[in-house]
Amino acid sequence: MSGNMNLTLKVWRQKNESSKGQFVTYKAGDVSPDMSFLEMLDVVNEGLVKKGDEPIHFDHDCREGICGSCSLHINGRPHGPKHGVATCQLHMRSFEDGQTVVIEPWRASAFPIIKDLATNRSAFERIQRAGGYVSVNTGGVPDANEIAIPKVIADEAFSSATCIGCGACVAACKNASAMLFVSAKVSQLALLPQGQPERYRRVQAMVAQMDEEGFGSCTNTGACEAECPVGISLTNIARMNRDYFTAKLFKEDEV
Amino acid sequence: MSNFAQTFSSSLGKKLIMSLTGLFLCTFLIVHLVGNFQLFKDDNGQAFNSYAYLMTHFTPIKVVSYLLYTSIIVHALYALILTMGNRKARPVGYAVQAGNANSPWTSRNMGILGTILLIFIVIHMGDFWWKYHNAELPYAKYEISLDNPQDIKVSELPWDAKRLIHSDYVDTQAGKEIVVSKDLYKVVAKAFTTPWYVALYVLSMVALSFHLIHGFRSAFQTIGWDHKKYVPLIRFLGVWIFGVLIPLLFAAMPIFFLLKNY
Amino acid sequence: MKLDAKIPEGPLAEKWSKHKFNLKLVNPSNKRKYTVIVVGTGLAGASAAASLAELGYNVKAFCFQDSPRRAHSIAAQGGINAAKNYQNDGDSVYRLFYDTVKGGDYRAREGNVYRLAEVSVNIIDQCVAQGVPFAREYGGLLDNRSFGGSQVSRTFYARGQTGQQLLLGAYSALNRQIHNGKVEMYTRHEMMDVVTVDGKAQGIITRDLVTGKIESHAGHAVLLCTGGYGNVFYLSTNAMGCNVTAAWKAHKRGAYFGNPCFTQIHPTCIPVSGDHQSKLTLMSESLRNDGRVWAPKTIELAQKLRKGEIKVTDLKEEDRDYFLERKYPAFGNLVPRDVASRNAKEAVDAGKGVGASGIAVFLDFADAIKRLGEDAVRAKYGNLFDMYYQITDENPYKQPMRIYPAVHYTMGGLWVDYNLQTTVPGLYCLGEANFSDHGANRLGASALMQGLADGYFVIPYTVGDYLATIGPKAVDTSHPAFAQTKKEVEDRISKLLSLKGTKTINEYHRELGLIMWEYCGMARTEEGLIKAKGLISALREDFWKNAIVSGINEEFNQNLEGAGRVADFLELGELMVDDALNRKESCGGHFRVESQTEEGEALRDDENFAYVAAWEYAGDNQPEVLHKEELVYENVKLTQRSYK
Structure with a gap:
C-alpha cells in the first residue's frame, strides 16, 4: 500500500x-x-x-x-x-x-x-489496598435509590473514577509523583455520600502508603493532567490535599 | 512520631510547609514594596531612611522579620529536601523528555529560580541589611521646615559610633524638624547607579516573576484551595500581580536610580 | 455419567429461596479452616473472592494481568440490567427472566435465568453501596436507559464505561480483603492446570509470569472465573490476553464443556483495516438507536466506492439499500445482534461491501444529524464518534461510519449445575467462563449482571454447601497428584520451548482465527464445518512441528505465554466445530445455513435440539463424548422469534 x-x-x-x-x-x-x-x-x-x-x-x-x-x-x-x-x-x-x-x-x-518496556506497577495496588474502598460487605446494603446524590456530584465522582491506573501521571511527572492517581480514587469516594464514614481515614492511609512506595512529591507542574489519557483533573489533587490536612490537623481519626 | 511530626514529614506536609512559607513571603513582598516606594520620593532619602529605621527597630515588626528570615531558610531547606526526594523517585531518567509538551517551563524550574533568588537575597541583605546594622555609614541630617514640609535641607554627618541610628526632634525656635539618620538611602542610591548591580537586580526580578507565576497559584493548590469560582482570581493574582506587577515595580527601583544618574 | 443440573423443585419464583435454605452452612468458626482458590479476578472472580473472604474463608486469588483491575470486564461499555422497575414502565423479575430466555433463543435454563433476574436487583444496591458512580437524574436518583431493543428501561450505566466502574467496585471490595489478610492475591500468575485428588478439585498449578516459577496451590475448592474464549477467532473485541487455557485444562481434567459453538457476533464494530490488525474495537450497540445501516444497492456502485472512483456522499438515496429497515420493518435497525450481524455479512458476501477491504457496511447518522442537530448527536454519542475518528481517521459527522460484525462474547463455556459446580466436584465456574444463563444469544447489558450475580450472590451460598459436605480437613500440596500435574505442566512448557520452527505463534493464531471465522462464524454449513475440522487438525499438527517459541521458561516470556494459549485454542477450535456440526438447527448466534425459514431467518428445531450439549474430553486425539442436558420449559412457551 x-x-x-x-x-x-x-x-x-x-x-x-x-x-x-x-x-x-x-x-x-x-x-x-x-x-x-x-x-x-x-x-x-x-x-x-x-x-x-x-x-x-x-x-x-x-x-x-x-x-x-x-x-x-x-x-x-x-x-x-x-x-x-x-x-x-x-x-x-x-x-x-x-x-x-x-x-x-x-x-x-x-x-x-x-523486562524491556514492562514495569511493575504493584505500588498502585498497595495504595488502593490501603484504603481505596468503602467498607461494606456483600448483602445487607440499602436500596440503591435510598440515597439521592446530586447529579453534579455524581458526575464529578464519575470523572475521578475514570482513572485507568496506567501510571502515565507518574511517568510524566518530573518528580515521579503519584498524586494524580491517588487523588482520583480519594476524590471519587470523598465526593460520594457512601465514602463519608471513612473519608478522613482513607486519605491518611492512602497518602501514607503512597509515601512509603517512594513516589516523588507534587510540584504542581500539571504534566500529569496534560498526559492523562482520560483527563483526570488537578482538582483531585487539591481536594486530596484539603482532605489530608483537614484529617491530620482537625480530625481525630488516625490510621 | 507524634501526629504533627508525622504530618509534616509526609510528602504532603512538606509541601504544606513550602506553601505556607511561600505565601508568607508573598505577603512580605507587598509590605517591602510599599515601603520601598519611599525611594521614589524626591527627599534625598528622608522618608526612606525613616522607614528603614522603623522596619528594623519597631518590636512587632522585628518579630515578624525574624519569622521572615526563618521562612526563607525553611522554604529553601524544604525545597532542597523535596528535590532530593524527587531525584530519588526517578533514579534513571529518560533519554528523551518533552517537558514543554505537558507543563510550563517555570513549573519545572522552580529550584533553579529559587536558587537565583536565594543568592540574590544573600547579596541583597549583605549589601543593605548587614551594612545598615553593622557598617560605619555616614549620617544624613534632614532639616525640615515646619511651615513647608517640602522644604528639606540635607547635610552629611560623618560616622560616629556614639550617635543613635536615628533621631528625630523638633526645633521650635528654628521652626524645623531635625531628623538624623544612618544614611541607607545613600548606599542604595550608590549601588543602583552601578550598571552590573542593576542588571543583577533586574535579572533576579525576572527570576522572581517566573518563580511567583508558578509559585503563587501552586501554593493555593497545595493547601487545597481550589474552587471553581475563585481559581480564576488566584490565577490572575498569581500571574499579573505577583508575577508581573510586583517584580516590575521592584525592578523599576534600580532602573529609576540608574536613569536618574545618567 | 448422567448430567444432573440440580435445579430445585417447586415453582420458579421459589426455587432459589428454597434452595438457599436447603444448602448446608459452614459453622462460622470453621470457615477460616477452608481455603478457596479463585482463578481470574474480573467481575465474577473479584466479587466471589471478596464475598467469600468477607464470610471468613481464606481465599487465594490469581490473575494473569498485573492487577485485577485490568481484567477484560473493564471494557464493557453499555450497562447492566436489573429488574428494579425504577421507571415504572412495567419491568419485573419475571419480565427480565422472560426477555433473557427469549433473547437466548430458548436454549438457557429457566431456573438459572430466573435466579439471575431475581438477584439482579441486589447487584445494583451492592454496587451503589461500594461507591460505583452510576449515572443519575437531576433529582439525584439513578438513571436508566433502554438497551439492546428491550421494551423497558432497566439498564443502569456509567457513561460509556459501566464495566470499568463495576469492576473497580468489585476490585475495591477485593482490595479491602487483601488488606485484611483474608485474600492472598497473586498477580501475573497464570493457571496452568487443575489438580484433582480422588476426583475432586483440590488445587491448581500456576506459572509466575515474571520468574517462570511453576507453583502448586492447594484449596478445598477451585473457582474458575476466567472469562470467555472469543480470542479463538484471533480477531475479536476481547483483550489480547483473554484465553481459554484455565477452562480448557479443567475440561481435560473432567469438566464438561457446554455449548462451545455458541458465540456472539456483535454487529457494530470498527472494521479490519489490514493484516496487521490485532483486535477489533466495539462501538456501543446504542448507535443503532439513531444510525441507519445500509449498503450500496448494486455491486457496481460498491466496486466504484471501494476503488475510490466515487465518494459515499455522492450516492443518492435511491442507490442505497437500508437492508435492515427493508427486511424488518417492525424493528428496523434495532433487530437483535445476531440478526443485524448476519445481514451485514450477507451484504458483504453479495459483493456490496464498502471500505478499501470491501468488508464493511455503512452506519449512517446523516438523518439523525438533520433531525436532531449535530450538537444533540454529539451529546449522545460524542465519545463513540471520537473513538471512531481516532481509529479510522474518518469524521463520522461528515460521512457514514463503516461497521462490521466482530466476535464479542461466548455464551458457551464449562458446563455447570445450578450451584455453578462443573462435573468435577469442588471445581466451580463463574461468569462468562461458564455456559449457563444466556442460551444461544446474550442480550445487551446482561454479561455484567451475570458475572456479578455469580460472584456476589450465588457462589457464597453454593460453595458453602460443598465445603460443609467435605469437612474442614486441611489440604496441602503434598499429595502425589500435585507433583504429577506439576510435572505434566513442566513437560508441556519444555515441549513448547523446544519448538524452533519457522512460523510464529501469531501466524498460527491468525490462521486459526480465519478458519473459525470463515466456517464457524456467522453462518455455518455442514460442508464448511467438516472442512474446518480437517484444517484445524492439520494446523494443530503443524503447530507442534513448525512453530517458533523464543526464550526460556525462567523469565518474563510473553511469547511462551502466547504459545500455551494458542495451543489450547487449537484444541478448543475443533470442539467448537464438532458442536456446531452436531447442532443442526439454527438458534441465536448459531446459524446453520441448512436450517432457515423461507425468508432466510434462523429456524430452531426444538424437538431435536432443546438441550445443552455438554462435551466430555475422552483423551488426546479422541472424539469428545456428547452428553445432553434436556432443557425443560415449564413457564415459557417456545416460539419462533420474529422481528418482521
Whole structure:
C-alpha cells in the first residue's frame, strides 16, 4: 500500500530488573498509518522472533484504551504525542515517514522494570489496598435509590473514577509523583455520600502508603493532567490535599 | 512520631510547609514594596531612611522579620529536601523528555529560580541589611521646615559610633524638624547607579516573576484551595500581580536610580 | 455419567429461596479452616473472592494481568440490567427472566435465568453501596436507559464505561480483603492446570509470569472465573490476553464443556483495516438507536466506492439499500445482534461491501444529524464518534461510519449445575467462563449482571454447601497428584520451548482465527464445518512441528505465554466445530445455513435440539463424548422469534 512509512525505533531493552539495559535500534519498515502503535511493535516482534531474537516485551491487553496496561514513553511523552489517548489507541498516522521514535519504559523507582518496556506497577495496588474502598460487605446494603446524590456530584465522582491506573501521571511527572492517581480514587469516594464514614481515614492511609512506595512529591507542574489519557483533573489533587490536612490537623481519626 | 511530626514529614506536609512559607513571603513582598516606594520620593532619602529605621527597630515588626528570615531558610531547606526526594523517585531518567509538551517551563524550574533568588537575597541583605546594622555609614541630617514640609535641607554627618541610628526632634525656635539618620538611602542610591548591580537586580526580578507565576497559584493548590469560582482570581493574582506587577515595580527601583544618574 | 443440573423443585419464583435454605452452612468458626482458590479476578472472580473472604474463608486469588483491575470486564461499555422497575414502565423479575430466555433463543435454563433476574436487583444496591458512580437524574436518583431493543428501561450505566466502574467496585471490595489478610492475591500468575485428588478439585498449578516459577496451590475448592474464549477467532473485541487455557485444562481434567459453538457476533464494530490488525474495537450497540445501516444497492456502485472512483456522499438515496429497515420493518435497525450481524455479512458476501477491504457496511447518522442537530448527536454519542475518528481517521459527522460484525462474547463455556459446580466436584465456574444463563444469544447489558450475580450472590451460598459436605480437613500440596500435574505442566512448557520452527505463534493464531471465522462464524454449513475440522487438525499438527517459541521458561516470556494459549485454542477450535456440526438447527448466534425459514431467518428445531450439549474430553486425539442436558420449559412457551 502506498503511503506506508519507514521508521527507526530506539527501544529500551533490559533483560530483567537487576540487569543493565540499553537502547537498541530497529528498523520498522512498511508501517501502515492505520496501524496502532502496538500493532507496529507486533510486526517488529514477529520479525525478531523469526530471526531467533527475543521479542520486545511490553504490557498491553485490551487495546481499546480502558484497561490501563499499556505504558510506553514515546519520544519523551507517556503514551506518545497524541493527547488524551493511551498508547494502544495511538495510531501511526501521528508519526512521519523517516522519523526516529525513542521508546522507553515508565521511569520511577516505585515502578521497577520487569523486562524491556514492562514495569511493575504493584505500588498502585498497595495504595488502593490501603484504603481505596468503602467498607461494606456483600448483602445487607440499602436500596440503591435510598440515597439521592446530586447529579453534579455524581458526575464529578464519575470523572475521578475514570482513572485507568496506567501510571502515565507518574511517568510524566518530573518528580515521579503519584498524586494524580491517588487523588482520583480519594476524590471519587470523598465526593460520594457512601465514602463519608471513612473519608478522613482513607486519605491518611492512602497518602501514607503512597509515601512509603517512594513516589516523588507534587510540584504542581500539571504534566500529569496534560498526559492523562482520560483527563483526570488537578482538582483531585487539591481536594486530596484539603482532605489530608483537614484529617491530620482537625480530625481525630488516625490510621 | 507524634501526629504533627508525622504530618509534616509526609510528602504532603512538606509541601504544606513550602506553601505556607511561600505565601508568607508573598505577603512580605507587598509590605517591602510599599515601603520601598519611599525611594521614589524626591527627599534625598528622608522618608526612606525613616522607614528603614522603623522596619528594623519597631518590636512587632522585628518579630515578624525574624519569622521572615526563618521562612526563607525553611522554604529553601524544604525545597532542597523535596528535590532530593524527587531525584530519588526517578533514579534513571529518560533519554528523551518533552517537558514543554505537558507543563510550563517555570513549573519545572522552580529550584533553579529559587536558587537565583536565594543568592540574590544573600547579596541583597549583605549589601543593605548587614551594612545598615553593622557598617560605619555616614549620617544624613534632614532639616525640615515646619511651615513647608517640602522644604528639606540635607547635610552629611560623618560616622560616629556614639550617635543613635536615628533621631528625630523638633526645633521650635528654628521652626524645623531635625531628623538624623544612618544614611541607607545613600548606599542604595550608590549601588543602583552601578550598571552590573542593576542588571543583577533586574535579572533576579525576572527570576522572581517566573518563580511567583508558578509559585503563587501552586501554593493555593497545595493547601487545597481550589474552587471553581475563585481559581480564576488566584490565577490572575498569581500571574499579573505577583508575577508581573510586583517584580516590575521592584525592578523599576534600580532602573529609576540608574536613569536618574545618567 | 448422567448430567444432573440440580435445579430445585417447586415453582420458579421459589426455587432459589428454597434452595438457599436447603444448602448446608459452614459453622462460622470453621470457615477460616477452608481455603478457596479463585482463578481470574474480573467481575465474577473479584466479587466471589471478596464475598467469600468477607464470610471468613481464606481465599487465594490469581490473575494473569498485573492487577485485577485490568481484567477484560473493564471494557464493557453499555450497562447492566436489573429488574428494579425504577421507571415504572412495567419491568419485573419475571419480565427480565422472560426477555433473557427469549433473547437466548430458548436454549438457557429457566431456573438459572430466573435466579439471575431475581438477584439482579441486589447487584445494583451492592454496587451503589461500594461507591460505583452510576449515572443519575437531576433529582439525584439513578438513571436508566433502554438497551439492546428491550421494551423497558432497566439498564443502569456509567457513561460509556459501566464495566470499568463495576469492576473497580468489585476490585475495591477485593482490595479491602487483601488488606485484611483474608485474600492472598497473586498477580501475573497464570493457571496452568487443575489438580484433582480422588476426583475432586483440590488445587491448581500456576506459572509466575515474571520468574517462570511453576507453583502448586492447594484449596478445598477451585473457582474458575476466567472469562470467555472469543480470542479463538484471533480477531475479536476481547483483550489480547483473554484465553481459554484455565477452562480448557479443567475440561481435560473432567469438566464438561457446554455449548462451545455458541458465540456472539456483535454487529457494530470498527472494521479490519489490514493484516496487521490485532483486535477489533466495539462501538456501543446504542448507535443503532439513531444510525441507519445500509449498503450500496448494486455491486457496481460498491466496486466504484471501494476503488475510490466515487465518494459515499455522492450516492443518492435511491442507490442505497437500508437492508435492515427493508427486511424488518417492525424493528428496523434495532433487530437483535445476531440478526443485524448476519445481514451485514450477507451484504458483504453479495459483493456490496464498502471500505478499501470491501468488508464493511455503512452506519449512517446523516438523518439523525438533520433531525436532531449535530450538537444533540454529539451529546449522545460524542465519545463513540471520537473513538471512531481516532481509529479510522474518518469524521463520522461528515460521512457514514463503516461497521462490521466482530466476535464479542461466548455464551458457551464449562458446563455447570445450578450451584455453578462443573462435573468435577469442588471445581466451580463463574461468569462468562461458564455456559449457563444466556442460551444461544446474550442480550445487551446482561454479561455484567451475570458475572456479578455469580460472584456476589450465588457462589457464597453454593460453595458453602460443598465445603460443609467435605469437612474442614486441611489440604496441602503434598499429595502425589500435585507433583504429577506439576510435572505434566513442566513437560508441556519444555515441549513448547523446544519448538524452533519457522512460523510464529501469531501466524498460527491468525490462521486459526480465519478458519473459525470463515466456517464457524456467522453462518455455518455442514460442508464448511467438516472442512474446518480437517484444517484445524492439520494446523494443530503443524503447530507442534513448525512453530517458533523464543526464550526460556525462567523469565518474563510473553511469547511462551502466547504459545500455551494458542495451543489450547487449537484444541478448543475443533470442539467448537464438532458442536456446531452436531447442532443442526439454527438458534441465536448459531446459524446453520441448512436450517432457515423461507425468508432466510434462523429456524430452531426444538424437538431435536432443546438441550445443552455438554462435551466430555475422552483423551488426546479422541472424539469428545456428547452428553445432553434436556432443557425443560415449564413457564415459557417456545416460539419462533420474529422481528418482521
